[in-house]
Amino acid sequence: MEIRSVGVIGAGQMGGGIAHVAAAAGLPVTLVDVEDRFLEKGRASIEKNLDREVAKGKRTAEDKAGALARLSTTTRLDALSGCDILVEAIVENETIKRDLFGRLDAIARPGAILASNTSSISITRLAASTRRPESFIGMHFMNPVPVMQLVEVIRGIATSDATAGAVDALARRMGKTPILCNDYPGFVSNRVLMPMLNEAIETLREGVATREAIDGIMKLGMNHPMGPLQLADFIGLDTCLSILRVLHEGFGDPKYRPSPLLVRMVDAGWLGKKSGKGFYEYPA
Numbered sequence: 001m002e003i004r005s006v007g008v009i010g011a012g013q014m015g016g017g018i019a020h021v022a023a024a025a026g027l028p029v030t031l032v033d034v035e036d037r038f039l040e041k042g043r044a045s046i047e048k049n050l051d052r053e054v055a056k057g058k059r060t061a062e063d064k065a066g067a068l069a070r071l072s073t074t075t076r077l078d079a080l081s082g083c084d085i086l087v088e089a090i091v092e093n094e095t096i097k098r099d100l101f102g103r104l105d106a107i108a109r110p111g112a113i114l115a116s117n118t119s120s121i122s123i124t125r126l127a128a129s130t131r132r133p134e135s136f137i138g139m140h141f142m143n144p145v146p147v148m149q150l151v152e153v154i155r156g157i158a159t160s161d162a163t164a165g166a167v168d169a170l171a172r173r174m175g176k177t178p179i180l181c182n183d184y185p186g187f188v189s190n191r192v193l194m195p196m197l198n199e200a201i202e203t204l205r206e207g208v209a210t211r212e213a214i215d216g217i218m219k220l221g222m223n224h225p226m227g228p229l230q231l232a233d234f235i236g237l238d239t240c241l242s243i244l245r246v247l248h249e250g251f252g253d254p255k256y257r258p259s260p261l262l263v264r265m266v267d268a269g270w271l272g273k274k275s276g277k278g279f280y281e282y283p284a
């Protein structure tokens with residue numbers, strides 16, 4: 001089954017990025033969020049990132065205009081009824097995602113694929129909130145989507161070969177490299193990444209070094225493009241905490257216990273770059 005149109009739910013940093021690369025790949029895209037102001041912010045950031053690509057000579061001004069013309073935004077979920085695939089990129093919360101997928105299942109046309117960009121939540125359990133688990137799959141893009149090569153593809157217990165094949169082809173059309181893995185908490189990417197970020201936060205909490213020293217050591221010593229505290233801010237501290245909680249509960253192993261400093265920062269509304277404050281400050 002060839003995917004010819006895409007719906008994206010959630011116009012935040014990930015949903016915006018997914019809509020950007022799908023539209024740039026020539027696909028009509030419908031982007032949905034709960035309020036117009038989130039859609040306006042999402043579109044503005046897509047435009048800025050397309051401008052960045054034009055300035056770098058990666059795309060022409062015509063490519064940019066074409067991508068924007070293929071992108072429509074709306075707060076109405078039923079506008080997604082004609083899409084071949086719906087990619088969900090809303091908040092990392094299982095209850096909220098399950099509720100949304102129940103509604104998307106009722107709206108999507110028969111045979112349409114439902115995909116989640118979840119960072120950690122069980123694809124099999126999300127699929128069970130729909131009547132089409134064979135057409136359900138994890139399509140985990142990396143941040144920033146226009147730059148990062150990987151799409152981690154996660155099959156649930158019931159995902160069909162046809163669904164996995166169609167999503168593999170879509171990821172390649174979007175210029176990405178899909179890599180398949182099985183459905184375990186945090187999959188591969190965040191099972192490996194999050195304990196490192198959590199440990200960096202504990203290192204800060206224990207006063208082993210300053211934030212700049214921790215990030216500097218990991219950047220210069222390990223050749224990471226961003227230090228772990230900077231990366232946690234970039235991902236969103238709320239998202240990091242949610243992922244660590246999924247790992248902690250899913251494996252029942254205390255090694256995944258979220259740092260109390262991370263918990264307190266999220267309690268304070270310090271969510272990293274998107275809220276203006278995290279381990280670093282981000283003046284508007």
Ligand code: CAA
Pocket residue numbers: 049052053056058118119141142143144145146147148189190193225226231235
């Ligand atoms: N959106 C789109 N493009 C962006 C961007 C953004 N927010 N930020 C930077 N770019 C582009 C730039 O245009 C530039 O493109 P070219 O290579 O074509 O010139 C490229 O990225 C590099 O940009 P800069 O030179 O300005 O900045 P940089 O060298 O500091 O790189 C970065 C920025 C690519 C974000 C780099 O710091 C990096 O790779 N950081 C680590 C990112 C990472 O680990 N992502 C995974 C997070 S975990 C995840 O996503 C999974 C999860 O579930 C939490």
Ligand code: NAD
Pocket residue numbers: 009010011012013014015032033034035038089090091092093100117118119120140141142143234235236239274
């Ligand atoms: P974000 O906070 O930037 O954006 C989430 C968006 O979803 C917001 O605009 C919000 O208004 C919208 N939303 C919330 N509930 C909604 C609903 N019921 N219907 C429609 N829209 C709704 O979050 P993000 O960083 O883009 O993360 C989104 C998803 O992608 C999460 O599952 C996250 O774990 C995953 N993810 C995040 C990253 C990352 O680095 N941030 C990387 C890979 C995957």
